[in-house]
Amino acid sequence: MNSQWRLGIAIGLVVAVLAAAIYFPILKRRVKKQAQVQQKSEEQARLELVQSLNAATNEPKVKAQLFWAADAEYSDLVANTVELPLSNDPVLRSKQVLNTLLAGPVDSELRTLPPDAALLAFYILPDGTAVADFSDAMANSIPSGVQSEQFAVDSITRTLEANVPQVRRLRILIHGQAVETLAGHLDLTGTFPVSTKPVPPASAPAGVPATK
Amino acid sequence: MLDPAHGGTDPGARGSAGIREADIVLELTAQVRHGLESQGFQVLQTRSGNENPSFDDRSALANAQTGAIFVSLHVSSTGLSGTVRVYTMADMPLPSTTGGLIPWDQAQASYLPLSRKLGDTVQGELTQRFKGSPMNVQSAYVRQLRTTAAPAIAVELSSVAMEDKADLDRMLPGVADAIVRGIVTFRPSYVTPGMPGNAPGAKP
Numbered sequence: 001m002n003s004q005w006r007l008g009i010a011i012g013l014v015v016a017v018l019a020a021a022i023y024f025p026i027l028k029r030r031v032k033k034q035a036q037v038q039q040k041s042e043e044q045a046r047l048e049l050v051q052s053l054n055a056a057t058n059e060p061k062v063k064a065q066l067f068w069a070a071d072a073e074y075s076d077l078v079a080n081t082v083e084l085p086l087s088n089d090p091v092l093r094s095k096q097v098l099n100t101l102l103a104g105p106v107d108s109e110l111r112t113l114p115p116d117a118a119l120l121a122f123y124i125l126p127d128g129t130a131v132a133d134f135s136d137a138m139a140n141s142i143p144s145g146v147q148s149e150q151f152a153v154d155s156i157t158r159t160l161e162a163n164v165p166q167v168r169r170l171r172i173l174i175h176g177q178a179v180e181t182l183a184g185h186l187d188l189t190g191t192f193p194v195s196t197k198p199v200p201p202a203s204a205p206a207g208v209p210a211t212k
Numbered sequence: 213m214l215d216p217a218h219g220g221t222d223p224g225a226r227g228s229a230g231i232r233e234a235d236i237v238l239e240l241t242a243q244v245r246h247g248l249e250s251q252g253f254q255v256l257q258t259r260s261g262n263e264n265p266s267f268d269d270r271s272a273l274a275n276a277q278t279g280a281i282f283v284s285l286h287v288s289s290t291g292l293s294g295t296v297r298v299y300t301m302a303d304m305p306l307p308s309t310t311g312g313l314i315p316w317d318q319a320q321a322s323y324l325p326l327s328r329k330l331g332d333t334v335q336g337e338l339t340q341r342f343k344g345s346p347m348n349v350q351s352a353y354v355r356q357l358r359t360t361a362a363p364a365i366a367v368e369l370s371s372v373a374m375e376d377k378a379d380l381d382r383m384l385p386g387v388a389d390a391i392v393r394g395i396v397t398f399r400p401s402y403v404t405p406g407m408p409g410n411a412p413g414a415k416p
Binding site: 073074075143144145146147148149150151153180181184185186187189190192193 | 217218222224225226233267286287288289290291292297299303317350352353354355356358366368370371
């Protein structure tokens with residue numbers, strides 16, 4: 001190998017090292033920024049919870065029904081009556097009851113949804129199909145199994161049925177994506193039935209006004 | 213068709229004592245297989261080792277058989293330890309068939325009545341052996357069952373949360389025996405339109 005070749009290779013190596021030195025901090029910043037965006041979206045969801053609950057503080061309190069496990073063995077789901085200031089708007093009302101469901105019961109053994117899961121988005125299509133988008137923790141932190149996954153979905157659909165009559169069926173997304181199963185068992189490719197009862201007039205949402 | 217769930221990179225439910233659903237269901241499959249073969253059934257498995265075929269691949273194996281019965285085996289993370297639950301697919305609308313073809317995504321729909329009959333029979337056998345188990349089959353949106361064109365059930369033991377794997381191992385012979393007896397009881401009622409009087413699953 002002549003000296004010109006050696007010089008060329010040496011220059012090439014120096015250029016490569018310099019390029020790496022310049023690009024590495026940029027790459028590091030991009031990765032950090034991406035992580036912050038993801039964290040922010042979950043933070044936004046939590047902030048929305050607080051805002052949605054605050055937004056409804058002027059609303060009269062109603063007796064909402066939330067469904068958690070009857071016991072630590074998951075023998076059944078039971079309705080728990082909780083007084084909440086719920087909005088009359090079906091989307092906001094759905095977010096309020098689902099966020100309360102996610103917050104969980106006092107006894108953590110009775111919870112049906114992972115404590116670190118967050119509702120990222122919720123909307124209702126004109127035909128009554130609701131779409132609930134949960135954070136990754138909904139799929140990653142839930143105990144795997146037919147029973148536990150079905151309990152999780154049942155607790156969501158029965159809570160919506162009891163409090164938001166406009167919701168007819170539910171589609172669940174995980175972090176904005178359609179996924180095949182919740183945690184290896186339960187089918188998330190379709191919709192879950194919520195209610196087939198007639199929708200009451202807009203001025204009469206579900207929930208019994210709480211007596212003071 | 214026996215379906216030991218999970219496998220490969222997917223261990224399924226995992227307990228704090230190191231119990232893995234994918235391993236337990238493979239052991240259970242071997243015991244159920246032995247019992248069914250001794251009753252004259254031809255038995256196939258969706259997996260025999262530590263691999264993880266897709267849901268569709270597993271259903272495709274069953275759907276290629278005539279007169280198959282599909283049993284998917286699971287161990288849960290929850291539930292009263294020492295109990296067993298049987299699931300069938302939740303209600304599905306009956307598919308509109310085109311040229312005799314059934315939509316893949318709704319393959320289970322027309323088999324639901326037979327699946328429930330099979331499920332109740334197997335659950336009855338299990339409840340006799342494992343106190344605290346439900347009296348009747350449960351329905352759930354089990355992904356594996358939806359695309360299976362055969363009477364299909366999922367059997368789920370509780371649970372990987374047991375502190376000693378030996379306790380779970382002791383359940384397996386009873387669970388296997390209950391499944392075999394349930395299938396033997398169900399067999400005469402399994403007559404599909406295309407094969408009147410046949411005894412599906414039996415060797416010719």
